Amino acid sequence: MDAQAVETILQNHPKDPSSIIQVLLDIQNELYYLPREVLEHVSKSLNVPLSRTYSLATFYKAFSLKPKGKYPIAVCTGTACHVQGAVRILEQIERELSIKEGETTPDKKFSVETVRCLGCCGLAPVVTVGKNLHGKVPMAKVSKILKQY
Amino acid sequence: MAYRTYLMVCAGTGCVANQSMKIKDKLESEIRKRGLQDEVSVVTTGCNGFCAVGPLMVVQPDGIFYQLLKETDIPFLVEEHFVKGRLVKELLYTPPREKAPIPKMSDIPFFADQTLIVLRNRGLINPENIDEYIARGGYQALAKVLTLMTPDQVIQEIKASGLRGRGGGGFPTGIKWETCKNVPSDTHYVICNADEGDPGAFMDRSTIESDPHAVIEGMLIGAYAIGSREGYVYIRNEYPIALERLQVAIKQAREYGLLGQKIFNKDFDFEIRIVRGAGAFVCGESTALMASIEGRPGEPRAKYVHTVERGLWDKPTCLNNVETWANVPQIIEKGAGWFSSIGTGDVTSDAWGGSKGTKVFSLAGKVNNTGLIEVPMGITLRKIIFDIGGGIKDGKKFKAVQTGGPSGGFIPESLLDLPVDYEELTKVGSMMGSGGMVVADENNCMVDMAKYFLAFTQAESCGKCVPCREGTKRMLDILEKITVGKGTEEDLVLLEELSNMVVESSLCALGGSAPNPVLTTLKYFREEYEAHVKDKHCPGHSCRELIQYIIDPELCLGKGHGCHVCAKNCPDGAIVGETKQVHTIDVMKCGKCGICYDVCKFDAIHIE
Known part of the structure; x- marks a missing residue:
């Protein structure tokens, strides 16, 4: 295939x-x-x-030599997201999934990476999961967002 | 068919992410339900600019602005506004600290202080319909140059307008075109740089999303002036909506005979190809970008020979960014005199003598009105941040504004009355850049911000030249040391020395400007560096190793009645206490993630 x-x-x-x-x-x-x-x-x-x-x-950053998860998670670390706490969001996701940036969960469901600005800074902090974009993500809602998948 | 009313629903990236397409569907179904489908039309537009209050829509021709819409609001909104003819006050915009809503878009301070040239069509046309662009005067400038002007006349017009490169460098556009045209060659290329890599910047994305034909028309005019038959748009892969709209626009332009052969039945052929970037910031640099189009790694080369002479495939190449191209049709249509009447300085004898026209900025960070703005050159930073931007979020205190992305610098409050102008911004150590403008408040640590930008350029350094590859790495090490409280005073001296070395000896502008955030923070916020080094204290309460979270027992019990929410959310189990009792944080266990601070509704958690 x-x-x-x-x-x-x-x-x-x-x-x-x-x-x-x-x-x-x-x-x-x-x-x-x-x-x-x-x-x-x-x-x-x-x-x-x-x-x-x-x-x-x-x-080029767009390419990966390792398989990514079914839902690749991208945490935007653009400036606007940075000042709104993107690093903490990333850490929370890493904690929730017990994997680090650049890794994939053992069940191949999620992988986590950071991306440069996604260009919707008004919604910072921004996280994309698969093709869905989540804006104004509060720290405490991270686990709730991941459970949707 | 003519409608009584048009509902312009914003379908920019920000609003789409906020479910504006669902709102559009709901509007359509509610309108049909009431039999108004022949009177009220729902249109999706490009980015409206006021991203902070999306999803949003504008009711035309009255210009009524509805914001922060939810799907559940729509039935009531349609019934009230379009059946009963009453405004829905709750969905109108009310400025922060005020009570009365402002119904009309043109009266809202965010829009009232802007001057639109590049973004003149935003929110007014459907970007996926070429007829709407043409109805707003689109492609008239192309018709004018092809039927009435010689290529040299076009170049003279652009030169006289004072237009300068909007991608950051500020090179006079007319001179670039003229130099490129005068290089003898069988092939000349024009390129549109849409590889908008600066974090916190989304001007080019929005321009393409709201008015792609303006960019295409600008390129066509440039190609005619230079004598090019082939153009490329190099666009970020991370911008799927912009990419799609551009593809649609090019296809439509081709169908209308505006791209292809014998355009306007003149001896002028032009074709545009789209090339997607693959996520490398350095590809915004012209020589790296051209290498990438050729299918090679995006590494810049030394520019002993400029790209206007030998660029893509070693042919003379004229590269401008999205915003520069989008200015061109308006200059041709309204004249150089009109354009140069806006802005600062005088460009009649010296092309570098002033900044003309407008600049698009993406305003982000800690301001109330985040979004996309277009302002006349010469406007003060204070007006942008406090009038258009509506001041700082949550009533906090302004600390600095960062312009020019990773290549720019931080500007402190004392310089807020600085006019926006290429030279003025460079004088204070920053730069115009492509137009990112990120506001920092009292809670942002300037050392951390400098580290953030340097970490960015460090990671994006292509690795070709030593000063950038190694120098920025060592600078980052020092900043890391300072933010964990291990820095010394000698480190500050070394940091400054290294910065100057990297500026002077890097191969391309990425390295040459990478130390700017460090140099400007050292210049304007030295006391913050010293606090980290001498007192091991972070004045912005942001460097993790230097702060502690503490619960105020009085607020915890007095206001919150020991609500226990913090303890439930703490991932480290570091919060001790039972419901209805005072809670405390075990500093040994605390991972300083800040969740407790976010979830406490009673402001009982402090950072020290």
């Missing part, structure tokens, strides 16, 4: 080395991470050395 999805993505972009970041972005969105075999396949298809593909996959 992965192979088919990757093939479709490759067909949506010009078969040119400059397409590689766009292709990897689509794959990341589809699979939530970049498996090694996929990187090898993409490298061959677009004629990009594997070393370059690897350097791209590790340089």
